[in-house]
Every structure is written in structure tokens, then in C-alpha cells.
Amino acid sequence: MSGTTTLAPADSPAAAPIAPRIPDDASQHVPFRAMLRHVGAVTRRYLILIKNDPEQLMDVVLMPVIFLVLFVYVFGGAISGSTHQYMQFVVPGILVQTAIMAGSTTGVGINTDLTNGVMDRFRSLPMARSAVLTGRLVSDMCRLLLCAAITLGLATALGFRFHTNVGAGLLAVALVMGFSFALGWLFMIVGIKGKNPQSVQGLSILITMPLQFGSSMFAPTNSMPGWLQAFVKVNPMTHIVNACRALTTGGAYAHDVWISLAWIVGIIVVAAPIAVRMYRKKI
Amino acid sequence: MTTTTTTRTGPRDDVPAPPGGGTDADTSIVVTDLVKTFGDNRALDGISLTAPRGRVLGVLGPNGAGKTTLVRILATLLRPDGGTAVVDGHDVVGRPQLVRRTIGLTGQYASVDEKLSGRENLYMIGRLLDLPKKDARARADQLLERFNLTDAAGRRAGQYSGGMRRRLDLAASLVGRPRVLYLDEPTTGLDPRARNAVWDEVRELARSGATIVLTTQYMEEAEALAENLVVIDHGKIIARGTPDELKELIGARVQTFRPARPQDAEAVAAALRTAGLAEVRIDDATGAVSAIPADDAQLTAALAAVAGTGVPLASVTELRPSLDEVFLTLTGKGADR
Ligand SMILES: Nc1ncnc2c1ncn2[C@@H]1O[C@H](COP(=O)(O)OP(=O)(O)O)[C@@H](O)[C@H]1O
Ligand SMILES: [Mg+2]
Numbered sequence: 001m002s003g004t005t006t007l008a009p010a011d012s013p014a015a016a017p018i019a020p021r022i023p024d025d026a027s028q029h030v031p032f033r034a035m036l037r038h039v040g041a042v043t044r045r046y047l048i049l050i051k052n053d054p055e056q057l058m059d060v061v062l063m064p065v066i067f068l069v070l071f072v073y074v075f076g077g078a079i080s081g082s083t084h085q086y087m088q089f090v091v092p093g094i095l096v097q098t099a100i101m102a103g104s105t106t107g108v109g110i111n112t113d114l115t116n117g118v119m120d121r122f123r124s125l126p127m128a129r130s131a132v133l134t135g136r137l138v139s140d141m142c143r144l145l146l147c148a149a150i151t152l153g154l155a156t157a158l159g160f161r162f163h164t165n166v167g168a169g170l171l172a173v174a175l176v177m178g179f180s181f182a183l184g185w186l187f188m189i190v191g192i193k194g195k196n197p198q199s200v201q202g203l204s205i206l207i208t209m210p211l212q213f214g215s216s217m218f219a220p221t222n223s224m225p226g227w228l229q230a231f232v233k234v235n236p237m238t239h240i241v242n243a244c245r246a247l248t249t250g251g252a253y254a255h256d257v258w259i260s261l262a263w264i265v266g267i268i269v270v271a272a273p274i275a276v277r278m279y280r281k282k283i
Numbered sequence: 284m285t286t287t288t289t290t291r292t293g294p295r296d297d298v299p300a301p302p303g304g305g306t307d308a309d310t311s312i313v314v315t316d317l318v319k320t321f322g323d324n325r326a327l328d329g330i331s332l333t334a335p336r337g338r339v340l341g342v343l344g345p346n347g348a349g350k351t352t353l354v355r356i357l358a359t360l361l362r363p364d365g366g367t368a369v370v371d372g373h374d375v376v377g378r379p380q381l382v383r384r385t386i387g388l389t390g391q392y393a394s395v396d397e398k399l400s401g402r403e404n405l406y407m408i409g410r411l412l413d414l415p416k417k418d419a420r421a422r423a424d425q426l427l428e429r430f431n432l433t434d435a436a437g438r439r440a441g442q443y444s445g446g447m448r449r450r451l452d453l454a455a456s457l458v459g460r461p462r463v464l465y466l467d468e469p470t471t472g473l474d475p476r477a478r479n480a481v482w483d484e485v486r487e488l489a490r491s492g493a494t495i496v497l498t499t500q501y502m503e504e505a506e507a508l509a510e511n512l513v514v515i516d517h518g519k520i521i522a523r524g525t526p527d528e529l530k531e532l533i534g535a536r537v538q539t540f541r542p543a544r545p546q547d548a549e550a551v552a553a554a555l556r557t558a559g560l561a562e563v564r565i566d567d568a569t570g571a572v573s574a575i576p577a578d579d580a581q582l583t584a585a586l587a588a589v590a591g592t593g594v595p596l597a598s599v600t601e602l603r604p605s606l607d608e609v610f611l612t613l614t615g616k617g618a619d620r
Contacts, residue, residue, distance in 0.1 A: 041410035049398050118396040124358045126383035127411045
């Protein structure tokens, strides 16, 4: 259709185009500032949805709290000798787990969203296509920030102590957020592709469970069998958790931080364009 | 209407629809040989039409005719499998973003966010259309006022009645002051009062100079709102013209002669046959005799013939076909027209 560039015969009704000729590319391009505005508008929509229906926050907020209490008091003594010591070990892990769960919420959420009539509205507006997905992600990041704050607050009340400085602590949180943002794009693909929210949820659990437990998230890895240790080594979760652990409770972190950053950037660069393209084609 | 006769163009290759052209001062939409298939189902099977600028084009068709598919292609929500569609000078496939700048869409199914309030819905759309915050807020309030939604502005759209939701949907499609507006079955499922409110609004919009494409299953609605009509069925256009032209299509001006005494029906029928009228029929229930005169002279002859029998007539009435009958006739014959 875009190939019909032949000019109209003089006597045809199409002989006098009134619109200026603009290259096709220009018509598709949404200026960066406009895109930010669109992301802002979509993010605002999601935040209002949360405000109107705070119950949907409960599960994401309560989950890490429950995990924290369970892990510390059920496994803590057995794994680390004392619950206090295990607390120091597991809190960074729980933080990363929160990030993973937030990421999978994004996938399930977008799957539900796609059936919402407002998607047709979005698609008939001259807005940046990616803004719908990015807005969703940004709002999920806000939710994650709240979760992380609650988790850290509770952990501190139960005896968790920072042994580093504020800057390192903030870097740990930023790393967790960045990782969740990257995972969000990945889960977005699952969410767009998935038949219904349930199947997306199921698949997300299937993907994340081995990645969570096959890492240094909840237990030291030195007692694991060799094949599992090999998996743990390449598992990005291990590096994120190790980085967060070192950034909050002390130790060398540079190596793990760089590897984590590489994973984050890598996942975004690969997954984001795929997700946006799939969203464009959807419906 | 000349505008409805200029649409049949040749095969796709010599269709004059260069990007940036295809429409002119008088036409705002040019659709040429549009095809859309879903599997084996040809939802649109070569649709060609033009929409005159600043007028209401009615797209009439039964359920499943392809109306929504057509609107969705014109609104850049669906890609056609063949043919072209140019809206306000922009090809819907080649330059969707420019098309989106000129159109407003009220889809068949609500496309507002049910979990947001009416005001938030409109504000969000204003922002997505790049209005500054203040203007987006002002525009939202203005539209809420115009559509009588100010009192419900803070409530979630999900709690609105069907009519209110439609009005919000309509308001949502007007935030960007579109030059071309698509209304896909805007009154389906509404009670008569809500329907009338939407009708008034459509008339108002038409007066303001917007081009409106309105789909409907109701002939009454098409007749009330649209200056030009296309009738589609099974993805094909089976008739087009003004409502009056469509009525003339099945042509017949049926005359009904009702004798004062039903038992005289046979005598009247015989007289009409003698005068040469076609399709002389007796309605056994009422004793009325209907027939179709070829022209005015024959009608005069028929009256003379009936007068000759001396049978007293209670009434003679002319029955113009309703658009419903036109529609049923057309879709009944469907393919062979
Ligand atoms: N997304 C779709 N997938 C498959 N078939 C579809 C889809 N949309 C519409 N159709 C089919 O295309 C035909 C036209 O549908 P539609 O345009 O919705 O008709 P209308 O709006 O006139 O009722 C119907 O046979 C319908 O079943
Ligand atoms: Mg429809």
C-alpha cells in the first residue's frame, strides 16, 4: 500500500493533494519529549488504578514480608546457625526476590490490560506505542519501591543491620530496581504472548522458581552439588544477590555489580524492542 | 449525489492514491478495493467508497457485514490485506500517525477505562494528545459539561449507565477536535432517550463541519442522520446513494385501493388488471388491493377503470417503501445485485 506512489492522473479526484508531503518516517516518529509525556500519562493512569484499589497492593507487599519471616524463623537456624545471622544473609536475597515478583506482575498485568477497551483508544491516538508498556513498567517500579521500603523497614525492626554506607545501600536498591525493570520487559513478552492471565502467571512461576532457588538467594551455595553450582554461577540472580549482599552487609562488590549491570542492559536491549514490536502487532 | 458515484475505480494498481494525496477539498476519505480476511472469512471483500467532507456517511449493514472491520481499518487499528484507504490525505497503512492526528473513534465496544473516572479518562487522552496539563484539564471539563457528565465526572466510568458511558466515549473521541469522526453503532443497546441524546450530538457535530462515518444496523438511524449511505453485506457494498435514492432503487410506488366493502375487492382487482397495472394483489384480511402503476398515466387510467365499475372506494394510498424494506430487499437478494 505504501508502494502506490504514482501520481494521480490530472482528472482524478486525487489530483490535488492538500496535505504537505512528509516522508513516511517522519510521520511515525514521536519526539522524545512527547514520548516522556505519554509515558507520564500512562504511568499516572496505573498509579490512579492502584490508588483506587489499594487491595491489589496487598499481595505484592505482603509476599516479601511473609517470605522474610518464614525463611528467617524456619530455615535461619538450620542454615546459618542462628536466625540473626541468617537475617543478615537473606534480606538482600528477599529484596531481589521482590524484584523478580514485581517483574512477573508486569507480565500478568499487561495480559489483563490488553483485553481492556482502552487499548483500542491508545492505538487510535498518535502516541508513542512503547509508552503503554513503559508506563506500566514505571508504575510497577513505584510499587516495587514501596515493597522494598517495607521489607527493609521490617527487616531492620527484626534485627537486620546495614554495615555499609548510605551510598552503597542506595546503589543496592537501584540495582534491584534496574533488574526488575529489565525483567519486566522479559515478562512483558510472556504477558503479550500468553493466552490468559492464569497461563502467564503459571509460566512466570515456572521460569522464576529455578532461577530464584538455583542461586545464592536463600542459602550458601557451597553445599550444592557440582552441576547445580555450575548453574548458580551463570545465573544472573546470583550476581545481583551477591552484589546487593556486599553493598548492604559489606564485602567486595565491584565484580558482581558490573556483571549485574551487564545483564540488566543486555536484557533490556534484547527484550524491550521485541516486546514493543509484539505489542504493536497484537490485536 | 455525485459524490457517491465517483467511487468505483479500477484495480488496485492504477488506483490514484499517492501518500499525501487521494483526498481533496470535497472528500475526506477515499477507500479503494479494501480487502480484509480472517482465515477463510472475507470480512471485507473489495469495498470502495468516498466520504464527502463535512457530511455524515452512513454505513448500513446487518450483524457481521463488516462494518466494524471497515472502521477499524480506517482508524489504523487493523491492517488491510488489500486495497487502500486514505483519510484526510494520509494513507492509513503508510502514515498511521498522521491519520491518528485527524481522527476520533467511538468504537462499537466501549474504549474508555472503566476503572478511571470520567474526568481522568478525558484528561489522560488530552495528555496523550500532547495538550499542556492546563489545557487538558480545561478540555476535559468542557467536554464533561457538554455531555452532561459534570456531576458524574469524579465517579469511575465502570459505574456509569450505558448511555453515560456512550457519551463519555463520544467525549473521549472529541478531545483532539478530530476532523474525521468514526462512530461504530453508537446507539446500539441504548434506550430511546439516550439514543436521542446521541443523535442530537451527531447532528451538532455534523453542523460543526466534521466528517462523520456512522455505522448502524438501524435504517431509521441512517435515515435520520446520514446524507449518504452505503449498504454493505458480506463485506461487499450492495447499494449506495441518498436515503431517497435507495428507496427508488427498489423503485416501486405501491398504490393501495381499499374498497368500502371488502367483497368488492375482486372487482377492483379486475379493473386494475385491465388498466395494465403490475403485481395486483388482494389482501384477504382487509380487502385492500395493491398494485404498481408503471407511470402517472397508468395510475390515472386505473382510477378511471375502478370508477367505471361503480364500486365505492374508501381510500387510495401510496406506499413508499421504508428503508427497512429496501434493506431487506437488498440483503435478501444480496449477491446478485
Ligand atoms: N478479529 C477477528 N477474527 C476473526 N474474525 C473476525 C474478527 N473480526 C471480525 N471478524 C469476522 O468478520 C466479519 C465482519 O465482522 P464485523 O466487521 O465485526 O461486522 P459488523 O461490525 O458489521 O457486525 C464477521 O464474519 C466476523 O465474524
Ligand atoms: Mg460491528
